Amino acid sequence: MNDTAYVLFDTTGESLHKRGYRKLKTVAPLKENIAASMVILSRWIPQQEVLWDPFCGSGTIPIEAAMVAKNVAPGLNRTFLAEQNGFVSQDLWNKARLEAIERIDYRARFEILASDIDQNAIQIAKENAKNAGLKADIKFFKADARKIKRPAEKGIIITNPPYGERIGNKDIFNLYRDFGECLKDFKNWRFFILSGYEKFEKAFGRKANKNRKLYNGKIKTYLYFYF
Ligand SMILES: C[S@@+](CC[C@H](N)C(=O)[O-])C[C@H]1O[C@@H](n2cnc3c(N)ncnc32)[C@H](O)[C@@H]1O
Structure with a gap:
């Protein structure tokens, strides 16, 4: 470009957001990063708050949450292209992997719930959690998010409901309205909801305390914070 040539060197291979555990996907999966x-922005306190994703799809949010709680390095389950080019010895790669394994907190105490209305999504999410070595850390079950009941005094909902862009859902307004109604019973809980639906707050029935723009691939979405 403009008489300048760039020599680019790919050290990664498959995109960095791909952790290697998500072999199976549901309709509109969220990028792992x-x-x-979302989990990090929520400032979840694993020892004190139950974390629930009631629209879990392929399980990305609960799996990433368990990784955060146990301090599992995001690249631990995958390989990198730079491992094949010889610039960094395999010994160093092995050492880095061992270091990351030593840093995993196997004694971390936390509770993560993951549900979806679609039994097939639950199966896929379970399989992905198993690939990540985290199946025993997450409780998966089938449930309609419009009818869930508060399972503990304190908790946090981090979720990514359908928003019509990729899942053709004409009833999206009603779904958000009913979900908002249902969450009125979740006293002392905090909510973090990612949606690309422009009427989200109106449908949900409450203005968010804060929001933050996030791109999910090319789709502009907002993370709505309810404290
Ligand atoms: C955008 S996807 C979630 C994607 C997920 N974050 C992932 O990474 O795979 C929305 C999910 O909501 C589920 N869903 C739709 N209506 C629901 C309802 N009423 N209750 C619970 N889940 C519902 C769909 O089955 C779908 O899996």
Whole structure:
């Protein structure tokens, strides 16, 4: 470009957001790094708050949450292209992997719930959690998010409901309205909801305390914070 040539060197291979555990996908999966960002932005306190994703799809948010709680390095389950080019010895790669394994907190105490209305999504999410070595850390079950009941005094909902862009759902307004109604019973809980639906707050029935723009691939979405 403009008489300048660039020599680019790919050290990664498959995109960095791909952690390697998601062999199976549901209709509109979230990128792993977006799911991890949602968990980190929520400032979840694993020892004190139950974390629930009631629209879990392929399980990305609960799996990333368990990785955050146990301090599992995001690249631990995958390989990198730079491992094949010889610039960094395999010994160093092995050492880095061992270090990451030593840092995993196997004694971390936390509770993560993951539900979806679609039994097939639950099966896929379970399989993905198994690939990540985290199946025993997450409780998966089938449930309609419009009818869930508060399972504990304190908790946090981090979720990514359908928003019509990729899942053709004409009833999206009603779904958000009913979900908002249902969450009125979740006293002392905090909510973090990612949606690209422009009437989200109106339908949900409450203005968010804060929001933050996040791109899920090319789709502009907002993460709505309810404290
Ligand atoms: C945008 S996807 C979630 C994607 C997920 N974050 C992932 O990474 O795979 C929305 C999910 O909501 C589920 N869903 C739709 N209506 C629902 C309802 N009433 N209750 C629970 N889940 C519902 C769909 O089955 C779908 O899996």
